[in-house]
Amino acid sequence: MIHIFVNEWRGFIRNRVIRYLSLFFLFSLFSVSWLGIVQNNKQMDAQKHAHEHIRAQWDAMEPSNPHRAAHFGSYAFKPISILNSIDEGINAVTGNVLRLEGHTQNEIVYSEASQSLSMSKFGKVKPSLLFQFLIPLFLIFLSFNTYISERESSRLRLLVIQGATIPRVIFAKVMSIWSIGCVLLLLTTCVQLMFNYQNLDREILSRLFLLISCYGLYYLVLINLTISLSLWFKNATASLSVMTVIWVSWTIFLPKITGNAVEQLIPLPNRIEFQASMTADREKGLDGHNPSDERKKKLEEETLKKYNVEELTDLPINFAGIVMQADEEYGNKVWDKHFGALYQQLGRQKNIIQYGGLINPFSATHSLSMGTAGTDMFHHLEFLRQAERYRRVFIKTLNDEYAFGGAKTGERGWKADTEFFQSVKDFTYQQPKISNLASKYILDFLALLFWFAVSSLSLHISSKKASVL
Amino acid sequence: MITLDSIHKSFRNHTALENLCLKVASGDIYGLLGANGAGKSTTLNLVLGFLQADSGTIHMTHPEHDSTITSNEIGYIPENVQLYPYLSGLENLEYFCTLAGRTYSQIELSNFLTTCGLQREAHEQRTSEYSKGMRQKVGIAIAMAKQAKVYLLDEPASGLDPLASNELSTLLKNLAADGAAILMASHDLFRVRETCTRIGILKRGRLVKEILSNDVTSKELEDIYLNFMKD
Numbered sequence: 212m213i214h215i216f217v218n219e220w221r222g223f224i225r226n227r228v229i230r231y232l233s234l235f236f237l238f239s240l241f242s243v244s245w246l247g248i249v250q251n252n253k254q255m256d257a258q259k260h261a262h263e264h265i266r267a268q269w270d271a272m273e274p275s276n277p278h279r280a281a282h283f284g285s286y287a288f289k290p291i292s293i294l295n296s297i298d299e300g301i302n303a304v305t306g307n308v309l310r311l312e313g314h315t316q317n318e319i320v321y322s323e324a325s326q327s328l329s330m331s332k333f334g335k336v337k338p339s340l341l342f343q344f345l346i347p348l349f350l351i352f353l354s355f356n357t358y359i360s361e362r363e364s365s366r367l368r369l370l371v372i373q374g375a376t377i378p379r380v381i382f383a384k385v386m387s388i389w390s391i392g393c394v395l396l397l398l399t400t401c402v403q404l405m406f407n408y409q410n411l412d413r414e415i416l417s418r419l420f421l422l423i424s425c426y427g428l429y430y431l432v433l434i435n436l437t438i439s440l441s442l443w444f445k446n447a448t449a450s451l452s453v454m455t456v457i458w459v460s461w462t463i464f465l466p467k468i469t470g471n472a473v474e475q476l477i478p479l480p481n482r483i484e485f486q487a488s489m490t491a492d493r494e495k496g497l498d499g500h501n502p503s504d505e506r507k508k509k510l511e512e513e514t515l516k517k518y519n520v521e522e523l524t525d526l527p528i529n530f531a532g533i534v535m536q537a538d539e540e541y542g543n544k545v546w547d548k549h550f551g552a553l554y555q556q557l558g559r560q561k562n563i564i565q566y567g568g569l570i571n572p573f574s575a576t577h578s579l580s581m582g583t584a585g586t587d588m589f590h591h592l593e594f595l596r597q598a599e600r601y602r603r604v605f606i607k608t609l610n611d612e613y614a615f616g617g618a619k620t621g622e623r624g625w626k627a628d629t630e631f632f633q634s635v636k637d638f639t640y641q642q643p644k645i646s647n648l649a650s651k652y653i654l655d656f657l658a659l660l661f662w663f664a665v666s667s668l669s670l671h672i673s674s675k676k677a678s679v680l
Numbered sequence: 681m682i683t684l685d686s687i688h689k690s691f692r693n694h695t696a697l698e699n700l701c702l703k704v705a706s707g708d709i710y711g712l713l714g715a716n717g718a719g720k721s722t723t724l725n726l727v728l729g730f731l732q733a734d735s736g737t738i739h740m741t742h743p744e745h746d747s748t749i750t751s752n753e754i755g756y757i758p759e760n761v762q763l764y765p766y767l768s769g770l771e772n773l774e775y776f777c778t779l780a781g782r783t784y785s786q787i788e789l790s791n792f793l794t795t796c797g798l799q800r801e802a803h804e805q806r807t808s809e810y811s812k813g814m815r816q817k818v819g820i821a822i823a824m825a826k827q828a829k830v831y832l833l834d835e836p837a838s839g840l841d842p843l844a845s846n847e848l849s850t851l852l853k854n855l856a857a858d859g860a861a862i863l864m865a866s867h868d869l870f871r872v873r874e875t876c877t878r879i880g881i882l883k884r885g886r887l888v889k890e891i892l893s894n895d896v897t898s899k900e901l902e903d904i905y906l907n908f909m910k911d
Contacts, residue, residue: 214778218764225766364762369822372728372756373779679730 212383215375219357219387232349236341236395244338244402247296258288258307270633274626277613278535281606284312287598287638289319292585293407293415297399297422298339300586309595311602311638313539313609316546319595338399339580342426343573344462347433350392351458354437355451357384362445362679371679378674381442385434385670392430396423418645422583428659429576433458435666442673461573469567469574473560485549492545510537523620531621532614539606546599554592561588568658575658582652585642589651593643601638608635681705681743682727682830682861687736689722689885696722697885700736704878706743706829709852709862711876711893713869713905718882720865724832727863728756740830743859749830752780755823755860759835761815765808769793769818772807776822784825796821797847812839820851831855833864837871849875869905873898881908 223229265286272280289307306319358381361367370380400423404411436457441450480488514533515521523530568575581587618625687700697719704710712720725731727738729751740749763772773789784792793803798817807815816839823831831852837845845868852875856862866872872879873893879901881889888908896904 214775218767218775222764222766365758365760366762366764368728368730368756368758369761369776369819370779371730372751372754373776373822373826374752374781375779680725 212379212386215370215380215383216387216390219384220390223353223387223391229353233391233395236346236349237398239345240338240341240395240399241402243336243341244296244399245406247337248403248406251291251293251296254291258291261308262286262288266637269635270629272629272632274628276623276625277609277616277627277631278313278531280627280632281313281535281609284310285605285638287311287594287601287640289591289594290640290642292590292642293403293410294418294422294584295586297337297403298342298580298584298586299337300581300584301588301591302586305591309598311598311605313535313606314542316542316550316599316602339584342396342399342580343577346392346395347430347458350388350430350434351437351451351454353388353391354384354434355441355454356447357388357441358438358677359441359445359447359450362677367679377677377679378671381438381670381674381677385431385438388434389427389431392434393427396426399423414642414644418583418585421645422580425576425579425583425656425659428663429572432572432659432662432666435663435670439666439670439673442670442677461571465567465571466574466577469564469571473563476563477556477560479553479556479560485553489545489549492548493542506537506541507534510534526620529614529616529618529620529622529625531623532610532612532618535613536607536610539603539610543603550599557588557592562654565654565658568655569661572659572662575655575662578655579652579659582648582655583645585645589648590643593648594640597640598638605635605638681739681741682710682863683737683739683741684723684727685737685739687723687726687738688734689719689726689731690734695885697726697733700882700885700887702880702887704861704863706859706861707856708878709856709864709876711872711879712863712865712882713867713872713879714865714882715909717884719885720882721834722885723882724834724863724865727832728754740861742829752826753829755826755828755831757816757819757823757831757833757836759838760812761819763807763810763815763818766806768804768806769798769810769814769821770803772818773821773825777825780826782825782827789825792821792825793818796824796851797844813841813844816840816848817844820848824851824855829860831860831862831864833862835866835868836864837866837868845871846874869902870898873901881905883908 223233269283269285272283287309289302289305289309291302291307295302309319310317358367361370361380367377367380371377400419403419407415437450437454440453441447444450444453510533511523511530514526514530515523518526518528520526564574565578568578578587582589612627612631613625616625616627616631682702682704684700684702687697688695689697700719700723702710702723712723714720722731726733727740740754741747742749763769764775767775770786770789770793773792774784774786777784777789790800790803794800796817798814798821802810802814807818810818816836820836833852836852837848840848849871852862852864856877864872864876873896876893879891879893880887881891881904889904891901891904893901
């Protein structure tokens with residue numbers, strides 16, 4: 212087997228077309244990876260700079276009213292993962308800056324697409340584009356004729372009579388073509404390791420390993436299927452045609468059909484409807500009862516009772532701060548209700564798309580690629596969750612200072628000092644560990660394994676049935 | 681020794697071979713003559729194990745100890761030897777020898793090629809630049825390097841120039857003299873008469889005549905053959 216494998220490689224190396232194509236891919240991957248890393252680092256630097264600037268402004272805040280500071284707010288910057296340089300996933304369209312302030316939960320803004328030139332609005336060229344579209348095509352072209360050419364030239368007879376069996380010949384050919392895909396994947400890994408060695412940690416390495424493994428498995432599926440088809444049809448042109456149709460369906464049609472079907476099955480509210488229903492809940496109460504004026508009245512009674520005083524002016528604290536926080540907490544409930552439902556819908560949509568991996572391994576690979584790179588919806592939602600969690604703590608800290616920091620009810624001019632503002636913790640996003648998110652990708656991984664099993668079985672059966680003649 | 685006993689082979693409704701009985705003893709070169717579709721290649725493919733007979737048996741045994749000959753002891757030369765064009769003649773030979781589990785030094789490999797009539801300058805040349813005859817010679821070298829006990833040749837002289845064809849005859853005779861059993865299918869009456877010890881004429885899957893080549897001249901063989909083909 213190893214001799215056939217080595218011979219195939221000799222063939223690849225000595226074949227001018229394959230050599231030039233491989234060089235083209237090597238060069239493309241190298242340059243695209245390098246450019247991706249440069250862009251990434253530039254973006255990370257810009258973010259770091261903006262973050263430091265915002266924090267410096269906050270730390271230098273003159274003594275002021277904490278509620279005013281809550282309106283001044285802060286910003287949460289969505290950190291760019293190192294592996295964003297391989298697969299930027301949904302990052303280009305989701306935005307990366309979230310303004311955090313009192314009363315309002317803002318939307319994340321400043322997506323790359325919204326700021327880019329029209330040329331790059333539809334995403335930058337990243338290694339994932341080559342991994343998902345060009346390299347598979349290259350591997351299909353290498354595979355479709357590899358066995359048929361041996362049979363049609365009668366070389367297969369010589370191989371068999373010299374002691375090679377058909378399954379071994381096929382296995383060696385699959386492995387040799389697959390190894391080309393692996394070399395291209397490994398090159399990208401090397402470029403990443405080379406240019407990012409300072410930022411590498413176990414988590415990044417695990418993610419990189421998983422990302423490369425998923426593509427490797429996908430390539431094996433493609434090669435298995437292509438050679439298997441050539442064995443079934445006993446005709447290179449037929450196998451190439453069928454495989455091209457399958458590939459186009461997987462990469463172009465099925466993802467769009469699945470996406471449209473999912474939108475029909477689990478529709479999401481449009482932005483205006485969503486905002487309107489949140490505003491209504493905020494004003495009228497979560498269940499259409501208990502509007503804001505009633506809530507305020509009740510809170511006043513409870514506070515007076517708690518402090519055992521008759522008038523708000525008799526309170527040892529600033530009632531305005533308590534009202535602000537109560538309003539904030541109510542707003543949080545509204546947010547939890549609406550965004551909770553929205554996230555659930557998004558989760559269900561994603562779930563259906565993941566099931567789609569059973570009919571489309573490309574979809575599973577695509578999802579795993581973004582997931583391992585940390586640029587998919589799960590990671591984005593996790594950022595939003597952490598940012599909102601921080602916003603709540605941030606605003607509560609300010610409201611508590613306003614209520615219990617020394618001000619009395621009605622003391623509008625009361626100011627917290629600079630030290631207090633400096634003591635407010637900054638937002639730091641904790642990138643979730645891939646091991647903690649593993650359950651989210653089980654379906655994708657199983658779908659890919661399912662396809663690997665199906666394609667291997669198909670190849671096994673067809674190679675058993677294949678004849679020398 | 682190659683023994684085919686009552687072989688029957690049909691493809692759908694077409695009978696390719698009918699009750700074929702044939703023996704090739706070691707030291708024999710058996711030439712199978714016949715028109716296109718007579719069953720020559722089918723016979724070779726059956727012996728090679730690429731096809732299964734519907735009925736009948738095929739045995740290949742060592743003359744000395746009657747044990748069965750394995751595929752590792754069979755040399756095969758197809759009508760059109762297709763080598764790996766990106767490898768030289770020497771590399772092709774080395775590769776096929778390695779597959780057969782045989783390792784030779786570069787000098788030994790080169791000697792095989794030379795014995796088969798391939799000029800030394802061509803040994804290192806890529807086979808994409810080879811003529812059909814040159815490829816055929818490498819094919820013979822591959823079979824020879826296997827030190828086969830049985831040789832199966834499908835139109836081996838096809839495409840060879842007269843000199844190369846004559847060299848092939850000599851080579852096959854030498855192999856037979858060393859105890860190999862050789863079965864070759866051909867259209868070339870003259871070459872078969874010159875090379876083979878026994879000749880069989882196949883017609884529509886049936887062995888209609890067996891002749892010892894020493895018993896006939898080339899002209900007589902042609903007459904016999906044409907006579908059978910007329911009916």
